[in-house]
Amino acid sequence: MRIMLLTAGTRGDVEPFVALAQAATARGHQVRTAIPENSGADTAGLETVSLRMDFAQLINNQGVSPWVAAKSYRTVIRPGIGQLLSAAVEHIAAFAPDVVVYHPKVLSAPIAAERLGIPSVLVETIPSLTATREFPAPFITTASLGRLNRASYRLANLATLMFKRELAAAVQDLPPRPRLGTRRQITMIPVSPQLLPRPADWPATVHLTGHWTGQPPETDGDKELADFIKDGGFVYAGFGSMRAGDPSARGEAIVQAARRNNLKTLVAGGWGGINIPQAVRGGDVLVREAVNHHLILPPAFAAIHHGGAGTVHAVARAGIPSVVVPFIADQPFWGHRLHQRGLAPAPVPYRNVTADRLADALAQARSCRDRAMQIGERIREEDGTGVALDALEAFAAS
Incomplete structure (x- = not known):
């Protein structure tokens, strides 16, 4: 055909x-x-x-x-x-x-x-x-x-x-x-x-x-990234193609929120939605332009993301909670849907992002982990x- x-x-x-x-x-x-x-x-x-x-x-x-x-x-x-x-x-x-x-x-x-x-x-x-x-x-x-x-x-x-x-x-x-x-x-x-x-x-x-998802690669050849995620204990943050507001202030808030929850931070800068200022960088922060979701999400504690349909499914498939920071279009819908399904705390609109709000959301995400693991197993089937x-x-x- x-x-x-x-x-x-x-x-x-x-x-x-x-x-x-x-x-x-x-x-x-x-x-x-x-x-x-x-x-x-x-x-x-x-x-x-x-x-x-x-x-x-x-x-x-x-x-x-x-x-x-x-x-x-x-x-x-x-x-x-x-x-x-x-x-x-x-x-x-x-x-x-x-x-x-x-x-x-x-x-x-x-x-x-x-x-x-x-x-x-x-x-x-x-x-x-x-x-x-x-x-x-x-x-x-x-x-x-x-x-x-x-x-x-x-x-x-x-x-x-x-x-x-x-x-x-x-x-x-x-x-x-x-x-x-x-x-x-x-x-x-x-x-x-x-x-x-x-x-x-x-x-x-x-x-x-x-x-619809393809076969994930077994590795991407990035040894520094593999070592960083090997033992878990990190939060992933990425906003894909979203660009709005102050990406540096948003990046600083993400790192501070992760540290308050004793987590490392893996950041995908994407098309400019997140920038990590030099002042808050350290050994507990790793920045990449893009990452393979299939490889890095399963060991993560949670994912802070914009709520695009593809990322929503990748995170849910990995069996970890989401913290959705919606910008436009269908993203508020998916943030609301994940919250309804017990897979995420209430969404944090991008204009309302602060270290306090994200730290609270990550703390609430702990109560979503069991549910996320169950749903992730079903999606992988x-x-x-x-x-x-x-x-x-x-x-x-x-």
Whole structure:
């Protein structure tokens, strides 16, 4: 089977698709994966093509500020999305796949698939499009809206309206829209049911598969890092692509909070979300630009992170508690969800980070460790990519 995968966003959006591509290739399928520039994901051995947009550079320029994003909407964001949408259509048409599997940000993918007569699979890396009465759309609020929960998902259509002109340009050379009722589509949600039990009102066409993760490496060759984490007793801190506020003040607060709990600190600076001032460095602090979560999380006491879906699953899979410091988007949702599931203390929004707050959160995380170990064991038994491939193969053959 010829499978076209298309994803957009930062590393957390790309790595699940890479894991699925690896699993599908291992089963003998011909897979082509379209990804953004400079994603940071390891795509060795895979056939990849570019979607011609660099989300890393976009975040590096504007951080998480909605005001900066609003100012650059016409000059940077719209042209960039336009390139992405056009590239997606070109790749689908050129590859002529048997099935198209796409991230919600790739707005042109389902239209191209429909007009070319190809079945498609929507991948909700965040459960924000399939409406349910059980919780509101993750980007809206963490508090239940009661009877309005389902209605909150309609706001997801705003992305299509925001880029209506770019979308029309991307699909203008495709065949005309077929008659109504001819689209073939299912949805896959690569989320562990241990973190998000399946809502009772999701339709049968929605598959909650478990998280998609690849085979972890046995070592990364970093002996200093291996020695630092060997005996545990450390907290990991990393905020991925998030940039906002004062990263040095945040870094100092993290180190002080760890020391008050008699813990060492392993920091992944990422794209600039954490900086450790020289004044607070010492033998109990190790800084890296990036680390492999599969290797460093299992021996950690806890992880302080931003609450992105990929990191949430990596920490939960490792069987350790989280301390979530949400910045934007779905991160408050995941922080709230982990707290509900007994896997984390209440989230600490990034604007409220202090040494006192983080020290208290790490102290509370001790009471979450038994629960985290239990859930981690269950998640490690899941085969999210296998379940997804089974569903994909059955759908394509139907």
